[in-house]
Amino acid sequence: MIGDYMENQIISLFGTGLSKNIQVIANDKIKYKEIIELTDEYSLVTLSFNKEKEDLKNKEAIVKNILASKGINLYDIKVEEYYQYESLFDHIENKNAFFHCLHEYHRMNCVLDLIKHGQYLKLSRLIQDSYNSYKYYYQNTSQKQDYLVVLAEKHQALAANISSNHLVCLVKNDSKNHFIKKMKKSYSEIYKDVFIQEVYNDKKSEEK
Numbered sequence: 001m002i003g004d005y006m007e008n009q010i011i012s013l014f015g016t017g018l019s020k021n022i023q024v025i026a027n028d029k030i031k032y033k034e035i036i037e038l039t040d041e042y043s044l045v046t047l048s049f050n051k052e053k054e055d056l057k058n059k060e061a062i063v064k065n066i067l068a069s070k071g072i073n074l075y076d077i078k079v080e081e082y083y084q085y086e087s088l089f090d091h092i093e094n095k096n097a098f099f100h101c102l103h104e105y106h107r108m109n110c111v112l113d114l115i116k117h118g119q120y121l122k123l124s125r126l127i128q129d130s131y132n133s134y135k136y137y138y139q140n141t142s143q144k145q146d147y148l149v150v151l152a153e154k155h156q157a158l159a160a161n162i163s164s165n166h167l168v169c170l171v172k173n174d175s176k177n178h179f180i181k182k183m184k185k186s187y188s189e190i191y192k193d194v195f196i197q198e199v200y201n202d203k204k205s206e207e208k
Contacts, residue, residue, distance in 0.1 A: 042120050042158075043176045044168060047183055047195045049148075051165040059097035059138060066094065079106045093139070100137040104130060120158070124170050127159035134161070148187070155182040 064074050066088055077085060082102055089095045107126050114123040131149060135141045145162045152160035156179060157169035171179045188194055 039118055039120075041173055043171055043173050045157075045171055045176060045180060047148075047167045047169075047180070047187075049165050049167070049187070049191075049195050050193060059094070059140070060101050062094060063089075063098045063101050066098075074101060075105055077102060079103060096137040096139070100133045103133060120170070124159035127161050127168075127170060131159075131161040144191070147190075151183060151186050155179050155186070 067074050067077075067085070070088060072085070072088075079102055082099060086095055086098070089098055107130055111123065111126060114120070114126065135146065141162065145167075148167045149160045149162055152167060152169045156175055157171050160167060160169040162168070169179070184195060
């Protein structure tokens, strides 16, 4: 994968609910029963920007506490069992947060298998699903974060997701440098600022 702080980058890519059985063993690899790498055709590019002030509820903790009060562990629930537990949540905001957390955990369990088997189109859809769920169900994105995802799509990212101050994009290697250049230019023009960090991983850079 990518970046100096692997846990943060995974969270950035897939939102909340970092799986405990993902073990970081290097800056460019993740151990999940075995080492998994990107192919030499794709890169995951992370562009980090100055962090905005946040005043957000920890909705995942609320969801877990409501379930725990009934002796239920969120991670024991299957996606298809959502409607069996929906009635435990009184407010629509908490129902939506439960929906997001449940599906996000499922996405986390799928993603590394997709990378392992080179299924990057499915991976791009999964990344986009994660962002859409975080925005519309979890309702935890800012205007700036949303616009950066729009910019990434405009500049031909296959998919983009964002959490806190990290924008993580799946791009093809042959357009990676052009993508980074365009993103930096757009960001500077709109926000009169620069990205504070840019990191990426691909197989070719690892071999150098």
